[in-house]
Amino acid sequence: MSMKQGFGFTRRAAVVALLASVALAGCGSKSEAPAGDAVKAAAAPGAVEKPVLKLGFIKLTDMAPLAIAKEKGFFAEEGLNVTLEPQANWKVLLDGVIGGQLDGAHMLAGQPIAATIGYGTKADLIAPLSLDLNGNAITVSNKVWDMVKADLPKGPDGKPTHPISASVLKPVVTSFKQQGKPFKMGMVFPVSTHNYELRYWLAAGGLNPGYYTPGDVGGTVAADVQLSVTPPPQMPATLEAGTIEGYCVGEPWNQAAVQKKIGVPIITDDEIWNDNPEKVLGLRKDFADKYPGTTAAMLRAIIKAQQWLDADNGKNRAEAVKILSQANYVGADEEVIAASMTGKFTFEPGDTRDAPGFNIFFDKFAGYPYYSDAIWYLTQMRRWGQIPEDHADQWYFDQAKAVYRPDLYLAAAKGLAEKGVIPAEAIPETDGFRGEQSGFIDGVTYNGKLPNAYLAKFKIGLKKGQKVSASGVTGN
Numbered sequence: 341m342s343m344k345q346g347f348g349f350t351r352r353a354a355v356v357a358l359l360a361s362v363a364l365a366g367c368g369s370k371s372e373a374p375a376g377d378a379v380k381a382a383a384a385p386g387a388v389e390k391p392v393l394k395l396g397f398i399k400l401t402d403m404a405p406l407a408i409a410k411e412k413g414f415f416a417e418e419g420l421n422v423t424l425e426p427q428a429n430w431k432v433l434l435d436g437v438i439g440g441q442l443d444g445a446h447m448l449a450g451q452p453i454a455a456t457i458g459y460g461t462k463a464d465l466i467a468p469l470s471l472d473l474n475g476n477a478i479t480v481s482n483k484v485w486d487m488v489k490a491d492l493p494k495g496p497d498g499k500p501t502h503p504i505s506a507s508v509l510k511p512v513v514t515s516f517k518q519q520g521k522p523f524k525m526g527m528v529f530p531v532s533t534h535n536y537e538l539r540y541w542l543a544a545g546g547l548n549p550g551y552y553t554p555g556d557v558g559g560t561v562a563a564d565v566q567l568s569v570t571p572p573p574q575m576p577a578t579l580e581a582g583t584i585e586g587y588c589v590g591e592p593w594n595q596a597a598v599q600k601k602i603g604v605p606i607i608t609d610d611e612i613w614n615d616n617p618e619k620v621l622g623l624r625k626d627f628a629d630k631y632p633g634t635t636a637a638m639l640r641a642i643i644k645a646q647q648w649l650d651a652d653n654g655k656n657r658a659e660a661v662k663i664l665s666q667a668n669y670v671g672a673d674e675e676v677i678a679a680s681m682t683g684k685f686t687f688e689p690g691d692t693r694d695a696p697g698f699n700i701f702f703d704k705f706a707g708y709p710y711y712s713d714a715i716w717y718l719t720q721m722r723r724w725g726q727i728p729e730d731h732a733d734q735w736y737f738d739q740a741k742a743v744y745r746p747d748l749y750l751a752a753a754k755g756l757a758e759k760g761v762i763p764a765e766a767i768p769e770t771d772g773f774r775g776e777q778s779g780f781i782d783g784v785t786y787n788g789k790l791p792n793a794y795l796a797k798f799k800i801g802l803k804k805g806q807k808v809s810a811s812g813v814t815g816n
Contacts, residue, residue, distance in 0.1 A: 373790070376771045377771055378769050378770060378771055379747055379750065379770065379772045380750070381747055381750035381754050382748050383751070384751065385632045385633045385635070385751060385752075385755075386632065386633045387419075387633045388419045389630070389632075389633050389634050390634045391421055392420075393422045393423070393444070393634070394441070395422060395423070395425070395443060395444050395445055395446070396425050396426075396433045396436050396437065396444075396446065397433075397445060397446035397669075398426070398430060398571075398572055399573050399670045399672075400446075400572055400591065400592075400619075401590065401664055401680070402446070402475045402590055402618055402699065403446040403471075403664075403670070404663075404699075404701065405471050405472070405642045405645040405701055406446055406642065406645070407424065407663055407669045408649060409642050409644065410422055412645065412648060414641040414644040414645050414648075415638075415641045417641065418637035424668070424669075425442070428571065429571040430451065430528060430529040430532065431529070433445050434447070434461070437465065437623070438455070438461065438463045438624065440624070445621075446619055446622075447619060447621065448529055448531060448532045448533060449467065449533055449618065449619060449713065449717055450529075450532060450533065450717045450721070451531060451622060452467045452620065452743050453467075453531070453717050453718060453721075453739065454531040454721070456742055457718075457721075457727070459721065464625040465623065465624060465625065466622075466623055466624075466625045466628055466743055466748075467622055467745065468621060468623065468635065468639060468745040468748035469620065469621040469642060469643070469707050469749050469752075470618075470619075470620050470707055470708060470709045470710075471618065471620055471621060471701070471707070472617075472619055472646075472699060472706055473610075473618060473697075473700040473701075474615060474616060474700055475590050475591060475609065475680075475699050476533065476588060476594075476608070476609035477588070477591070477606075477608045477609060477680075477685075478538060478541060478587070478594075478605065478606055478607050478609075479588075479594045479604065479605045479606065480509075480586035480603060481579055481582075481584075481585045481603050482604065484509070484512055484585050485603070485688075487511075487512050488508040488509065492508065500687075502607065502611060502693075503781055504607050505544070505545045506543075506545025507545035507546055507547075508545070509545065509565075513547060522566045523585060524567075524585060525568075525587055525588070526575060526584040526586070526588070526589075527589070528569065528570065528572050528589060530552075530557045530569065531717075531721070531726070533617075533618055533717075535567065536724075537588055537609050537612050537613070537616070538587075539567070540612055540720070540780075540781070540782075542564075542565055543799075543801065547565050548563055548564045548565075549563060549564070549565050549567055550562060550564075550724070551724055551802065551808040552725035552808065553725065553728075553809060553810055554808075557569075559724060561808055561812060561813070570584070572593050575589045575596075575597075576596045576600055576602060576603070580600070586603070586606070588609075591677070591680045591681065592670060592676045592681075595677070595679040595686060598686050598687070598688060598689070599673070599675070599676050604687060605686075605687050605688075606687075607781075608685060608695070608698060610695075610697060610698060611781060612781045613780050613781070614780075615700065615704060617706075617716075620709065621639070621642060623635065628748065635748060636751055639748065639749060639753075640752045640753075640755060640756055643702075643752060643753055644761060644762070646702040647702045647761075649699075649701040650700065650701050650706075651702075657678075657681055658678070658682060660681065661674050661681050664677050679692075680695070680699070683695060683696040683698075685698050705767075708746060708767075709744040709745060709746050710772060710788070711772040711773055711788065712772070712774045712777075712787075712788025712789070714739070714743055714744045715736045715740045715788045716786060716788065718791065719736070719791050719794055722795060722802065723795060723798060723801035723802055724801065724802070725802060725807075728807060729807075730804055733791055733792055736791040740788075744772075753767045754767060774788060784797050784798065803815075803816065
């Protein structure tokens with residue numbers, strides 16, 4: 341099976357992806373785009389300086405590389421004694437890394453970026469490895485699903501045609517408004533992928549998800565749909581209680597709603613942005629500077645775990661499901677985790693579809709921390725007002741390069757390739773930018789070398805010169 345499908349690394353697919361990456365890397369404005377020289381690996385690391393580590397995680401299936409690195413002995417192979425500790429929510433996890441109670445963590449991609457630019461909190465964090473691609477979905481309550489299902493286009497099998505546009509929610513939102521009630525949905529953290537994916541989907545369907553004012557973490561100015569924060573494991577209960585009418589979250593908490601028969605996943609995140617980057621390994625910059633050998637050992641162990649997860653058409657996924665179902669990891673029923681982790685995705689009873697690329701951990705260069713991925717998050721922060729002022733393209737490049745550290749990734753990955761542990765072609769030769777990307781639900785293409793030009797493409801979202809106050813959006 342090819343890399344395009346998500347399970348199993350193949351040499352041919354790797355070469356094709358590599359050539360495409362290199363060919364497209366130079367796209368964009370010559371005057372503004374960064375130089376196209378390939379990122380070089382950091383200096384070869386030495387011995388492990390700190391062998392005993394504590395890493396944090398949230399109970400989601402995409403923490404799998406950490407669990408597998410622990411349970412399959414990859415951390416131990418690298419001379420590390422690692423404790424994995426579940427955290428109550430993303431804020432607690434972030435504070436634990438910043439405060440040093442945790443040596444690192446399974447982290448939202450937006451967290452180290454936001455901390456570095458000083459949104460919410462200020463700290464120098466880095467992301468030397470991306471943990472996965474895809475893995476989220478948007479679920480709506482049974483009430484909302486019943487309001488939209490009859491009007492959805494159907495395939496020959498009578499099942500709804502995917503992807504489903506958020507425009508189907510417009511009459512629902514109008515109905516709520518006529519009843520004097522706001523239409524509310526949940527996401528997991530203000531700088532989460534889930535927040536930006538949910539906002540992206542809503543805006544692509546013509547619904548405004550609201551703007552943030554300086555110092556505000558609500559983001560509800562001018563909102564057609566009000567978004568609020570709920571920790572991932574609490575999403576199904578919050579939906580069932582009627583506090584929200586839908587949510588965007590990682591697995592297994594969409595499948596949990598299906599199992600409990602309280603909601604229906606209406607769209608998966610790979611249908612919003614195909615092969616979008618999800619979580620990262622987050623570390624303090626001073627930790628990586630002080631313990632370069634330990635950092636490299638950690639990365640090598642996790643890369644080996646990522647390869648194990650995607651090996652041979654997903655042959656290891658059933659074992660991964662059993663591991664993740666343990667109470668000390670995700671702690672959900674095996675069948676709930678397997679419903680999205682083993683190449684299938686269940687939207688509702690009787691509607692299970694092939695989804696081999698829903699969770700990608702190693703294929704498609706999933707572990708490489710691309711600067712352009714970080715820049716995409718920054719553009720969405722600006723789009724919705726979390727970054728209150730305009731910035732030149734160079735600012736986006738500088739912030740991305742301060743946080744995403746492909747040089748550290750390359751040092752670890754190339755060490756593994758030299759020993760024949762991973763294929764050399766699994767490591768991209770790139771300037772740190774993906775080529776121009778399509779695969780977005782609204783048809784808009786993204787070039788990380790042209791962030792301001794990208795922002796100008798959106799019908800809903802802040803434009804150059806615009807600012808947000810409690811009274812609304814002002815400026816050109």
